[in-house]
Amino acid sequence: MNKKNLVFLIFTLTLLFTGCIENMVAVEENAAVIEESTINADSVGDYDIAVANNAFAFDMYSQLTQLETGEHENIFFSPHSISTAMSICYEGAEDTTKEQISNVFYFPSNKTVLKVRMERINDKINSANSDYELQTANALWVQEGYPVKEAYIRNVKKYYDGEVTNLDFVGKPEASRNTINEWVEARTNDRIKDLVPENSITDTTRIIITNAVYFNGKWVYEFDKELTDKKPFYPTKGEEVSVDTMYICNRFNYGENSKAKIIELPYKGNDLSMYVVLPKSNNLEKFETEFTLNDYTELKNDMKLVEEVKTSIPKFKFETKTELSNSLIEMGIVDAFGQADFSGISDSPLAISRVIHQTFIDVKEEGTEAAAATMEEMCMGMNISWEAKPKEFKADHPFMFFIEDRRTNCILFMGKVEYPEYNK
Template sequence: MKYKSITILVLISLMMTHLGPLHAQHKGSSKSLNQYAFDLYGELKDENENVFLSPLSTYYALLLAYEGSKNKTKAAFEKVLYLKDSTRYIYDDLYKQESNSDSLFGLKISNAVWVDKKFEVESAFKNTVSSKYSSDFKQTEFANAELAVTDINRWVSDKTNQRITNMVTPSDINSETKLMISNAVYFKGEWLTKFEKLRTAESTFFTDNENQYKVDFMNITENLNYFENESFQFITKPYKDSDLSFCVLLPKTLYGLEAIENNLNAEFFNEILEQTVSTKVWLSIPKIKLETSYKLKPALTNMGLNSVFNNEAEFSGILKNEPLTIEQVAHKTYIDITEDYTEAAAATTTIVYIRGLPSYKTFKADHPFVFFIVDNKTNAMVFMGRYVKPQEGKVIDKANFVDNLLKRNNKKLDWGGNDKILILIAERKKFKPIDIQDVNFNNIEYLKVYKKEDVKKFTTEDYYGVVVLKLKKNKKIKKK
């Protein structure tokens, strides 16, 4: 019996500008999704390479295929997707927001089943995926590869606001292609508290011992949910009008990402989220722009879905009299994280920046890290990524590597990635160097910032700038 192939297309486009809430309620469903997410991430990650994917999007596409599977094929899906213990919650809650996605501010989730005009999909399958996932059913002529490509790519482009325009090519379709399943997620999320453009500064990103880059870092001091232990720091930064947050897991050592990744699983991740507390944090993260494209067949095969890609596959719930196999699962992603440019007054920027210094946690993501976008209510992972190599950074000459590392290790006060800042306190017309951590900023009467060209007024040493402050009457710095 000759088997026909299913190609599953998984598409995602992401820009951080606007977002609406998700309405999931059960953490049982998120545990299944998150464990699948970490399994897939483990298969895709490669040393010194970026990763960006949507576990939610790929999960959706595989669930559509699962609905038409039978017997051993169905069991394989249940194992890989961790469905047995939480299927009801997944259907009832985690994906219910899909049917309302058009009304969610900035979030659009779209599914489509593409069927060759010669075939009729089983009515039970059609009804199931329509009711649970609001999936469109589209007909095309796969024998005419150019026409099928045009139809599918137009749908993709419309659903992703023209961010992904060439998802498939004629080479992705052959004479045996009779059905495709696609899922597209388009997301724009505005920060609850925006980064200010005037605080963005170029600094060094340390990829590994052989690669350093100059990239733009966005900087802000704000109260964030924060957790740290001896191995890593973790923050969550919320979006406006949303139940989602952007999370970063940052190793404390420059090249400690692999050790952290080896421990990643759903239980570990939930424990971190539950231990975060609101803390004042100076956050410095690079502007991120990534485009990735994956063929997921090898990864999913290693995870246990090998039978769906060969003649053992049973998809009689989709096309009753036409044996089907999954030919490929394609996943294409785009992400752009910026300050969401806002107007800021230069006169107040420096002062606000300094006032956050005395009692804050420093979180500078200047080396490889993992990031997530998570539903706050359920801990469900909508997106996840690995940032290790800037795609738009300037490569630093290796002759400067050692000097950059020494500067990083010697800094007491990191300000936008530049060299040390000299802090002076004015006392009786004299200036005395102090440690910024010894100052209570509520006791300051005034402060003045001097730029690099004015440093020579105070010292012959090489400082990036000088901050002079004066305490209120009868106020003193802390005693050691």
Template sequence: MCSLSAANASFCLDFFKELSKVKRNENIVFSPLSISVSLSMVQLGARGNTAEEMKKVLHIHEVLSTASPGTKGTTGKCEEAGGAHSQFQELLSALSKSGSSCSLSIANRLFGEVTFQFLQQYLDSTRALYQVELKAVNFFNAPEKSRRKINSWVKKQTGGKIKDMFPPGSINCTTTLALVNAIHFKGQWATKFKEKNTRKMPFRLNKREHRNVLMMHQTGEYKLARRQEEQMTVLELPYTGKEFSMFILLPENICDESTGLEQLETAVTYEKLAEWTNMENTYLQEITIYLPQFRLEGSYELRPVLEALGMRDAFNVEHADFSGLSRNPELFLSEAIHKSFLEVNEEGTEAAAATGWLVVAGSCSSIPYEFRADHPFLFLIKHNPSKNILFFGRCCSP
């Protein structure tokens, strides 16, 4: 694996497939970038097996295997992660300087207990690599006030789309540190859909069931690729500036007892996803598009998914090693939460996500081709220059 984008895409698919086991035939939307960036900040303070598990879940060890000479350092595995963290730094810098007419903001913040002693090296590293500052709060004496302050910050950073990030009771007097990432994207289609063409049409849930939804419709020039082996069609919908695009992965057939996605979701790998969404050698063609308006929201507890993927020590007070964060030997992750929002309409797309980690102390052709997305499909929003996936999901029922 040769890049951070490859590692992020592999983590994205691992996370999606594990989440799908308990979210069968349900809508899913999440930001793999938000989760991976925030988990990488956590990993900076981890050591030993705790850090190794995180690197494997994030596929950071595969980035390291192809890092250029000189990036690994000579002081052991703790420093080896520098290659990946430096790539995260470069990615965040590139995204913040995006010249696209789309709006994208990514923010990181540490909220730390005012009386707790954090290692200065950890604070310096997170500031340099992730542009994150430590905000002192009083978890011990005013946990509820601290929770509201964090939630207010997340709401502001996500354009009001992510509210109540941490629910009541999630933060208490044992909370030591909250690491939070927030991402907000807003882009207009390069070619907008006309509202007058939107009308109610059936969306097939399977061969036996359907529901009427608002279906957008227009004919224009787009890039489309048909994958015969997977019986799937991929459509690229660029946003203004064409630095970002939404890709729709639409199965061509629906079986009686399925949503039409089972075969596709089983077959998808990082290599195939990269191939399917590579439109460099695909020519524009006239296509008639039918795409439903849809609005999805998600709220996920990350702990069971990450533990299933192999990240276990960080959540166990007896095995967690966060000695790179503080000299306190009893720190561990108590909660990890991800919330997301995505809305698609005639104008374009607005999407937001936030990820929060709570660290606690153990003590306390001439004929237009028709692309009709009238049955379940996968989708993703990708930053084309870096090939990084910002949002990924499944639309089963708009």
């Protein structure tokens, strides 16, 4: 039987959960709590979508660190975008294909629970706010004449607000590719280009699912451009470099423990914040292997409002484009790339063949602009208290960062800066 391709495109900034906890008992207890509130959730009210999203974020981050090939590898991705795209895929998955996707993404076994929660969180993300731009969008692109089940199309439209469009992948592959790429560019303010690579659409392509996420926000407390200056930055490996470093002394939520410091940089509108986690030792490679979702949550919960935090953070702007197929297979999604069961989408056999994730981030004095995209191809077969003592947050060596939606507690974007690239 000939195999047919089903391509899924995801656009956003967000991750998976994996981490080291000091003892195996703690690991097992934490995993049991996460599983109970995610995979085993029996109702919409029981499903903790933030825990699921953030756990996946840390797992995916762990996988991405294994893909690094150079000394100055920055990481940036959108767990929410990847999860949203995969949830549209999950809607049509059955049997062990469904089970494996559920285990990796912490999706509830009950599909209705997932799609209702995804509908609600996307409605909240897309709620209008004049203080910032934050939008997510989904689309389903179908080969003309290909028999996709009506129930699946209805669910994509209702719960994911997905646009459904017929294209001629077989007769006009390049025109189809351009149409999809233009859709992505339009929904990411032209920051994500050529998500669908040349020659990726073939005569076996049948469906492409796209998810796009775009964020542009200004800081509540903007950095003064006059105070931006060249300062030394010390990569984990390699020699000292001189980078454009922003400075501000203001009131921020701040915390620290024996291993790291954390600061919250809120965006106007107070719905989103960037959290920067700075290891106290200049060894991010070691730190990130031990830093878990539980550690991150505890670090955030222990923050206090400090009247004066002398804050130095480098400007950074970079793009990434990553093939995620092998990472997802390593994480446990095996059948979906081979003997898959996506009979909820079509009676014609389908299987994932590739997953591509593309992102953009620009952090400067005024605020942050961020975007990301992912492509999956399938083949058939805070505490309110004051701390008066001034603190210093000096990010002069590699650090991790998170952009969170404070309304949902979901990590929308996650990454690390090994080398602060900034090309004007």
